[in-house]
Amino acid sequence: MTEITLSIKGLRKKIGKREIIKGLDFELKSGEVFGFLGPNGAGKTTTIRMLVGLIRPTAGSIQVCGYDVKKNFVKAMSHLGCIVENPELYPYLTGLENLQHFSRMIPNFDSNHLEYVIKLVRLQDRINDPVKTYSLGMRQRLGIAQALLGKPKVLILDEPTNGLDPMGIREMREFIRFLAEKEGLTVLVSSHLLSEIQLMCDRVAVISKGKVIKVDTVKNLLHFQEQLVWKVSPVEEGKKLLQTVTTVKLDKENRLVTPLSDKSSSWNHMLVEHGIEVHEIQRKVPALEDLFLELTGGESVE
Amino acid sequence: MNKLIFNEMLKIIRKRKLIVVVAIMVVLISLFTYAQFREVQRQIEKLGDVDWRTTLQQQIVDTQNRLTSSGISDEWKAQLQIRVQQQQYYLDNNINPAEPGAPTFVRSFAQESITLFVPLLIMIIAADIVSSERSAGTVKLLLTRPVKRWKILLSKYIALLLSISIIVVLMGVLAYLISGVVFGFGGWNAPVLTGFTSIGGELNTSNVQLIDQWQYILMEFGLVWFVAIVVGTLSFMLSVLLKSTSASMGVMLAALIAGLILSNLVSSWQSAKYLFMINLDLTGYIAGSSPPVPGMTLLFSIGVLSIWAVGALLISFSVFVRQDVY
Structure with missing residues (x-):
């Protein structure tokens, strides 16, 4: 078929x-x-x-x-x-x-x-x-x-x-x-x-x-884009620490965004060991909105 | 193909277009019948006599009086002169040109309605047959069927021809029935003269023939039908070319009215005779009135109209088959 x-x-x-x-x-x-x-x-x-x-x-x-x-x-x-x-x-x-x-x-x-x-x-x-x-x-x-x-x-x-x-x-x-x-x-x-x-x-x-x-x-496109969002304090030190193991971005709400990885538990462990408080770890399945914005380089979509 | 034509007829009927046309015909024919009736009454009052010879003699005198006044145009003068000579000819041969009865009414009604009334009725149907599908968006559904585009357009054209035929026949039937109530239904075999021609303002009676009124009416309706088809085909083309029904109606109406005005003006403008709207008055030829441009004949006009109609059909089909539909 x-x-x-x-x-x-x-x-x-x-x-x-x-x-x-x-x-x-x-x-x-x-x-x-x-x-x-x-x-x-x-x-x-x-x-x-x-x-x-x-x-x-x-x-x-x-x-x-x-x-x-x-x-x-x-x-x-x-x-x-x-x-x-x-x-x-x-x-x-x-x-x-x-x-x-x-x-x-x-x-x-x-x-x-x-x-x-x-x-x-x-x-x-x-x-x-x-x-x-x-x-x-x-x-x-x-x-x-x-x-x-x-x-x-x-x-x-x-x-x-x-x-x-x-x-x-x-x-x-x-x-x-x-x-x-x-x-x-x-x-x-x-x-x-x-x-x-x-x-x-x-x-x-x-x-x-x-x-x-x-x-x-649709599945591939979404998977390709899955991310982890970290809410930590203090933010600056957490960012520095995570940058040693992966790429990190800071989003608008002052949260750290990293790619999805199976090593995330060890990253978490590392943050806690260094005295950084981890309030929240969120797995983010991006909407096609984000994907579209990325693919078209920012052309607006309704 | 039959199924496609059935579809188109269904749409024309369910859109109540034919009913509107029939209603207009009933109302207007009733009005004309009443007007005619009043005219007859007036003459009886005025002359106190119902003998047609007296009436006709009076009409000739009236027209001759008008001819002597200075304020009328040359074209109109020529027309009137022809009419007087014709009436004189009827009188000389002892034939009543207006035998009372429904057939006479039908005959003069067909003659008067060929240049504007019939074309208007046809336009009601022809002007929106394609453009309404476009403005309503249904054309997208129609053209995405497993049917070639030219077949769809052809089915619409055949449906239009059928509607025109129905309208022309109904017009005759309605005119006969409505006027018959007032004037009586007899008079089919009354003698009518046809074959008058005019050369340089003089009436030529050498080809005049005496025929029965029913034969004359049949000829007239043949010509009305032909004109209706030509006008229908031209409106059909406009309906393909223009997206809005009111635009195609407007263009056609302007052309028809321009034709009426021009007919009285163009006797010195030779090439105007190739315009379709100057040629619509086909019944005028068999009645023997003088043509708008000297030298025009019945065959010439039929030829000009046919060329216009064929051209319109070619344009309609080649545009419709190729055009992008948005």
Whole structure:
């Protein structure tokens, strides 16, 4: 179950003279949730629009399950489902009519699948109401239902938790995990909210100013960054002492920060022996925020 | 493809566009019928006689009186002269040009509505058929289906053609039914003269033919339908090019009204005859009124309109298939 379902090579987009996307390469496998992370204006939405064929790339290729989006649009699209930005459906039609409308655009559509999808997103009670009476969360679910109509292998969701309440965000997260784990879909999720990506993705591509800065598993990225925070007094002497064995930084709250190490107990022992009081040792799992700041060199993130 | 067209028709109907158009038609046709009814009443009061010959003779005298006044433009004078000669011809041949009844109303209604009323109704549907999908953002869902873009646009165009046909047919039916209540439903076989041409302000009657009114109405509606399709196609192009429905409506409306104004001004500006809005009055040719620019014929106008429509279609498709959707 590790076939490559979406592959992007040398993707570029120029608008006028400005190059917005400056060469993206990555590959997605089946059954994984892939995070696409970057600040607003980094080029996430532009990239997603190229992936789903709304914008023509200036250079590079996009393949969905081996079919090129440009050369073999129909085949590529039949394996792909997406929501780009908000799920904008026809407000004057009912939920069911919206789904039927889009199902008529799928060749050889099996009408049993319609019921299955409606149950999957739990809209059976309201499916005959006009979409204009739906809440944002319901619209988002209906949006996912239409994306799943064609039994896609790749699902692309642009900011899927945007505007949802905390309950809705949690439901959406669990649903995305379910689709990847139980249905074996590849899910590409874009977000500027780092906590989101951290909670639901297996791998993540960090993107800034149209370039991929890093692609790795969420676990690796976090591990790489784990630190120990020491609260000691007197601070200066403690710092000098620790500097003899490892690298030490002083943080804003006057605490000492060292890399995570299995020797930390002996460091502690050493501090105590030299008469330095150790009030607190804290293991800090950094949020992607910190990571992002470090990778992009301080570009601000919401 | 049938399913795609079904989708588009569903959207037009559920957006209540067709109902709005039908409602407008019912209201306006009722108004015109009432106005016509009052006019007939007035003439009966004035002349005290319902014989059409007296009425027609009176009309000719009225028009000739207007011709002698100095304050009218040359174009208008030429138009009036043609009309007087035509009316005289009807009188000489003992044929009533306005046989009372619903078919006569339908005939004059089609003739009057071809340059503005029908194009306006068509615009209501055509102007937003693509741009509404863009402004609502649903175009993103539409274009990420496993269907080629040109097929999606074609299904929209065919749905537009179907709606236009429905509107033109309904217009005829409604005009007949509503006016029939007041004027009676008979008169399909009344004789009508067609084939007048004007050369240098003189009426040429050498090709005049006598045909039944129903044949004349059928011809008229064919021309109305053709004009509706041309106007629909041009609005369709604007709907592809412009993101907002009101912008495409505005542009089209400006062009149509400019056409009405220009038609009365351009007799000395030869190349204006290649503008589509000058050529819309196709029913004028079979009624025998003088064209806006001398030398224009029915075939010429149909040709000009066809070229505009084909050009608009080409532009619509090539833009829609290539454009980046944001």
